[in-house]
Every structure is written in structure tokens, then in C-alpha cells.
Amino acid sequence: MATLHLLSQSPFTNTQLKSCLRLLGDTDGLMLCGDAVYVLNSAPELAPELQVLAAKGALYALEEDQIARNCIQEGVVQSLNYAQFVALCCQYDRVNSWV
Amino acid sequence: MFYLPMKFVISVQASPQSPASRRALKFAQAVLSEGHEILRIFLYQDGVCNATSIPVLPQDELDLGVAWAEFIQQHQLDAVVCVAAALRRGILNTAEAQRYGRKASVLSDSWELSGLGQLHEAIQQADRLVSFGGS
16 A cells, blocks of 8 residues: 655654655655655755655655745655645555654 | 545644644644545644643744634534543543542643544544654
């Protein structure tokens, strides 16, 4: 089943992102919100797994959190508002929140 | 893209001071405005502190306790607080305050104290569970 993984913690405070990337299935997506958007600051030198996701169009971020943290990397990530975030949850078979 | 209406359960595990709680509210508002249904909102761990309107915030800050209560009232939503998590954080309703001999009840009328089983039951009936915690 295609799973949307929802991350909200900074990649610099724990290994959640690493664990998540290890578990990602071929059809899974990754949604960054809150401090998790800070990972985009390392673009264009993103982790290879994130680059694969971005190329597939399966890397998303909450736009207001990107703006609040000045992590706006156009072309790398699909920026979503809340309505689009809800639609994304419907698009995938299930949502796995990493809290 | 348009999706058929779905049933959502929203669980909040972060304190009202965490951006995750505000995000949960904004998400819940979007779920309804996009034509979907919220079966239940469930507060757990530090998230239970969203169920009181007692804290006094500076005027230029969003009062999440009040915002949640108004949102739930307005849409007549099923809103449940984990009782074990609430008791240890002093979020009591009148019945629990009497039972444990405490002076005040602080739970907003919009919320109901109940057990984790309520989350499990809602997940069984829902199409999607979305949890908000962390930062």
C-alpha cells in the first residue's frame, strides 16, 4: 500500500528522517512540515533517497512552514497548502505520522 | 484533484505551545472545508492541554484552547481527551475533580474525557488517521 510519511521534526535533532528513508517503499511519499522542512536547506546536495523522491514527484512540504523557516526550494519539492495536504492524505492509501 | 469524501480521525499529541497543535487545527479545518468528515479528534500525551481554555495568552497570540473549543462547537464534532493523560496534567472535568478532591475543573465543555479505546474504535471506522506531534 502506498504510504504517505509525515515528518515534522528537524533532521538535525534526531534520526527520524534517516529511519524513515530506510523504510520508504517504492510507491511511498514524504511530506515535510514543521522543522522537518530544514532538510531542504541542504539542496541541491540532498540525500540520494530524497533526490529519488523529488525526481518521482513524491516529495512534498507544507508551504507555510517553508515560508516561516525560509526553506523555499522551488523545483525540488512540491509546496502544498492545507487543502492540498488533505487531498494528499486521500491520494495515498494511508498516512504514517512520525511524531 | 477531487477525492470522494473520506472519514478522518485526527490525533494530537503535542502541547498547545508546539506548532504541531496549530497545524492539527488548520488541517482539521481544511478537512471539513474540503468536504470530508471528521469522525473523532483525539488528544493524547501533552496534546490533552489543548482541551482547556484556562491559560491566559498575550493578545497577539493565537489562543489554541479557545480556537479548538470554538471549532468543535461550531461543527458539533466528537472530541475526546485521553483520561489518563489528562489526569496527570491536571486537565479535569467536574466529575473527576470531585472524585479526586481537586478544587477546580478546567476541561472545556467541547471535550469529553475517555479512554484510549475511543481512538482505537475511531481508527477502525475511519479511512484515514492523521497524527500531529513533535514540532
